Amino acid sequence: MNTSLKLKKAISFFTRAIEQDNKRNYEYALHMYLEGVQLLIEVSRYEGNSDYSREVILNKCSHYLDRAERLKTYLLKINYQADISSKPSETEDVETKLLQGKMEGVIVETDCAVTWSDVVNLEDVKKTLEEAVILPLKFPQIFTGMRKTWKGILLFGPPGTGKSLLAKALASEAKASTFISVSSSDIVSKLFGDSEKMVKNLFKLARSRKPSIIFIDEVDSLCSSRSSTESDATRRIKTEFLVQMDGVTSNNDGVLILGATNIPWALDAGIRRRFEKRIYVPLPNEIVRYYMFRFHIGDTPNDINDRDLRELAKLTDMYSGADINILVRDATMQPIRKILAATHFHRVTGQCPTNPSVILDDLLTPCRSKSPDAIPMDWQQVPSDKLIEPLVTMDDMRRALVSSKATVTAQDLRRYDAFQSSFGLE
Structure with a gap:
């Protein structure tokens, strides 16, 4: 489906969602809101969009996602009152397990067909990734004291230069580690508005499967610069990322966060700082x-x-x-x-x-x-x-x-x- 068709379909979903919302058919409205948001996120990732167009689309996503969050909260409250025998702790435990189960789907099988030899040139980038991932897996005893592995690596550069291909090759080369690949649709649309919980469970999953690599493609779509006009939902996602990547209570030993972006200048300054290595992937000479x-x-x-x-x-x-x-x-x-x-x-x-x-x-x-x-x-x-x-x-x-x-x-x-x-x- 091309971008214009996705946009028309998203508008259709939102129109039906508002109609059902007004009729108090909240469950169906919630489903329509989320379907529309997922399509808008895919539209926002189209490389032909200007920075302004991308911002307008993501603001629309945040607006409809806020309404979906309120509907989700209301429906959970109604369902809880309908079943007074359910204990809050049990309900929370079931929801947590459900979120973790959904996160299992983003684990990539390391038996991948792409290898280093499929990535033409980019030898410096390959060496940095080997230094950060492959060597610590094979010789963990030499990475002690001040010689610590990198916690965050950002690959940035023009579209089509091989950033995602490098990540696939790394998944194949790092056979002893768990490779987790996520994008904005995995975080935003699958949680019915509870995006910060998904972020928390993402890092919890990575820590339980370490050594592990979290690859965030198009990281700018999740962690762009904070502003006074953004929604609370968007702000909470960024805050949770900041806390999980380098917070007081976070222990990310054995976890590498690998990000890729075509527009690095759009990243939040706090997120940019947490990517300790920022590597330019240039056009080929x-x-x-x-x-x-x-x-x-x-x-x-x-x-x-x-x-x-x-x-x-x-x-x-x-x-x-x-x-x-x-x-x-x-x-x-x-x-x-x-x-x-x-x-x-x-x-x-x-x-x-x-x-x-x-x-x-x-x-x-x-x-x-x-x-x-x-x-x-x-x-x-x-x-x-x-x-x-x-x-x-x-x-x-x-x-x-x-x-x-x-x-x-x-x-x-x-x-x-x-x-x-x-x-x-x-």
């Missing part, structure tokens, strides 16, 4: 882009040589890793489009598509209508085991370059450089 093109093209049939790869690296200044991935994917679709558009095919010799060890001389591939051995036919007439796809060419890459543009601007980079200069670590 020309050398790295060369290796990225080689990695993404991989074993796709192609006739692109080393000189072509170096030319592509020069032509893609300001492209992120995700931009290059999209460009290559678009280029690799060009042979498919040639197959769909072809009106003639000709016979070639090659490996059998279903059994590479067998060589066949009656395979078919698209060709021009004026080719000497051209056979008039379209792709629907080609047997599925007789098709040989055309090679990906440099022309396909150039055609993809026209439609696949960089998503990061020079103005964006200046903001990242300014933050790096003020708060980042070399």
